[in-house]
Amino acid sequence: MTVSSAPGKVYLLGEHAVVYGEPAVLCAIDRRATVTATARDDDRIRVQARDLTIDGFSVEYGDGVVDESANIDVPHPLIEAAVGYVDGAIEQVREVVDTTGFTITIESDIPLGAGLGSSAAVVVAAIDAATREMGVELTPEEIAQRAYRVEYDVQDGQASRADTFCSAMGKAVRVEGDDCRPIEEPPELPFVVGFDGSAGDTGTLVAGVRNLKEEYEFAADTVRTIGDIVRTGERAITTEDQRELGRLMNFNHGLLSALGVSSRSLDAMVWAARDAGAFGAKLTGAGGGGCIVALDPTPDTATALQYTPGCEETFRAELDHDGVRVESE
Ligand SMILES: Nc1ncnc2c1ncn2[C@@H]1O[C@H](COP(=O)(O)OP(=O)(O)OP(=O)(O)O)[C@@H](O)[C@H]1O
Ligand SMILES: C[C@@](O)(CCO)CC(=O)[O-]
Ligand SMILES: [Mg+2]
Numbered sequence: 327m328t329v330s331s332a333p334g335k336v337y338l339l340g341e342h343a344v345v346y347g348e349p350a351v352l353c354a355i356d357r358r359a360t361v362t363a364t365a366r367d368d369d370r371i372r373v374q375a376r377d378l379t380i381d382g383f384s385v386e387y388g389d390g391v392v393d394e395s396a397n398i399d400v401p402h403p404l405i406e407a408a409v410g411y412v413d414g415a416i417e418q419v420r421e422v423v424d425t426t427g428f429t430i431t432i433e434s435d436i437p438l439g440a441g442l443g444s445s446a447a448v449v450v451a452a453i454d455a456a457t458r459e460m461g462v463e464l465t466p467e468e469i470a471q472r473a474y475r476v477e478y479d480v481q482d483g484q485a486s487r488a489d490t491f492c493s494a495m496g497k498a499v500r501v502e503g504d505d506c507r508p509i510e511e512p513p514e515l516p517f518v519v520g521f522d523g524s525a526g527d528t529g530t531l532v533a534g535v536r537n538l539k540e541e542y543e544f545a546a547d548t549v550r551t552i553g554d555i556v557r558t559g560e561r562a563i564t565t566e567d568q569r570e571l572g573r574l575m576n577f578n579h580g581l582l583s584a585l586g587v588s589s590r591s592l593d594a595m596v597w598a599a600r601d602a603g604a605f606g607a608k609l610t611g612a613g614g615g616g617c618i619v620a621l622d623p624t625p626d627t628a629t630a631l632q633y634t635p636g637c638e639e640t641f642r643a644e645l646d647h648d649g650v651r652v653e654s655e
Contacts, residue, residue, distance in 0.1 A: 329653040330455035331360040333646040334436035335443040335492045336517060336610045336619040338563075338571070339578050340556040342535050342585060344486040348553030349502040351563065352492045353512065355519075355643040359434035359447035360653065363455035366427035373412055375432040411445045414476030415452035422472075423460035430456065439525030441611025445480070446489035449473040454650045466649050470494035470506070481529040484536060489611075496649030500560070513566045514645055516623040519610075520599065520631040522591035523638035526614025535585050548581050555581070572606025572621045579608035587613035591636035596620075598637070602630035619643070 333354040340350025366372070412432070419425065430452060436444040450473045457464050464472070473490035488501040498512030538545040555578050562570040579596055582588055588596075592609045599607035599620035604627045607620035620627045631640040 327362060327364045328455045328459040328655050329360060329362045330451045330458065330650060331358040331653055332447040332450035332454070332493045332650040333358050333496060333648065334447050335489060336519065336617075336643060337441075337488075337608075338498075338515070338619075339559045339574060340552060341488075341611055341613075342532070342582065342587060343549045343552035343556075344488050344501055345484055345532055345535075346539070346549055347503045348549060349500060349556045349560075350486070350488050351498065351500050351509070351556060351559060352488055353498045353515070353517070354492050354496045354646040354649060355442065355517065356646045357436045357442060357643065358646075359432065359436055359444065359451045361448065361451040361455040362429075362431040363452070363459040364429045364431075365459055366429060368427050370427040371416055371425075372427070372429045373409070373416075373432070374429070375409070375412065377432065377434050377438065378408055410480040411449050411476060412452060414479055415449045415473070416456070418453050418472040418476060419456040419460070422457050422464065423462050425456075425460060428456060428459060437521060437525075437616070439527060439612075440521055440616030441526070441609060441613060442519075442617055443489045443493055443611065445528065446473060446477060446493040449476045450490060450493045450650050454652070458652060458655065466494040469650055481532055484529075484532045492649075494649045497647050498563075498645065509563070512645060513563060513568075515568065515571070516621055517643040517645075518599065518604070518620045518622050518627045518631070519641055519643050520595035520618045520620070520634070520637045521639040522589075522595065522615055522617075522636050524589075524591070524615035526587075526589075526612050526616055528612040531587050531612040531614045535587065538585060545585065548584055552578060552581050568605050568621055568623075572604065575606035575608040575619075575621065576600065582609055582613060589613070589615050591615065592618055594636045595631060595634055598630045598634040599627045602626040
């Protein structure tokens with residue numbers, strides 16, 4: 327039995343634009359997906375993902391199809407879409423090791439589809455746990471590369487390397503096209519997360535931005551401007567200027583909103599954070615619903631979010647210096 331875990335992340339700046347080669351800066355946070363891989367005597371692959379629920383059903387399946395014993399009463403295409411990332415991870419493992427069967431159990435404290443990189447963390451941890459269980463040790467960079475292939479396929483050929491690289495490496499990272507690098511001395515930023523309890527589908531949201539960009543030159547300009555914000559933000563990271571970073575996050579949120587990936591509840595949480603005195607606030611990840619991230623060293627933003635209609639949960643997130651790691655072998 328091998329247990330591996332990998333962190334989720336928040337985007338300081340640059341989501342969506344990073345898909346088109348602009349830079350992005352993101353930070354691993356102290357919320358993790360944990361995957362247990364256990365070799366089996368038969369050649370079956372069994373996945374238990376208790377957090378993955380569809381209309382209240384927990385999904386359990388074997389050999390890529392819904393397991394009879396799970397007794398799930400929802401159409402198979404829905405399940406197939408939901409298990410796409412896990413299936414992709416298993417495919418990657420099969421490219422590396424000659425597997426017989428194994429059982430994969432996924433537990434995660436990263437909300438699904440909420441912009442905190444649950445997909446990347448699950449895929450990274452699953453590839454690590456299953457390959458180790460079969461006696462192969464991949465480097466974090468190799469795991470990031472394979473996990474990226476999975477995100478690329480599930481998101482219909484439109485994905486950046488950002489989420490998977492950040493989850494595999496931990497700390498803060500800068501990604502621009504194929505150029506992925508850790509930020510050596512990342513500042514400890516006072517992240518406050520607000521979660522509206524809902525989810526957005528990354529593939530669909532990415533496709534929406536792509537269509538807008540193809541239709542309007544000013545949407546393409548908006549994407550390039552997000553790149554300019556990130557380049558400016560890098561100086562603020564080096565000088566640890568949190569006020570300046572906050573202003574740039576606000577600007578970034580405005581442009582993401584213009585690209586159609588914010589929502590009423592995300593905007594409400596962003597404004598509640600700003601009104602409470604946060605240095606800045608923006609949605610994180612694909613958007614459409616899910617989480618915002620604000621910078622506030624005081625308790626005021628968290629308190630304001632607790633009273634914001636539409637906000638279901640708020641918590642402080644700490645930078646996680648560890649990327650993918652083995653918990654037990
Ligand atoms: N605990 C889990 N168990 C099984 N599958 C999971 C789990 N968490 C996430 N996933 C997979 O990841 C999908 C959500 O990924 P998606 O990219 O849409 O959102 P996200 O990664 O949470 O947010 P973002 O990409 O915006 O950071 C789920 O539908 C499921 O396929
Ligand atoms: C929206 C996006 O930029 C981030 C999702 O967390 C998609 C990607 O980078 O693949
Ligand atoms: Mg994702």
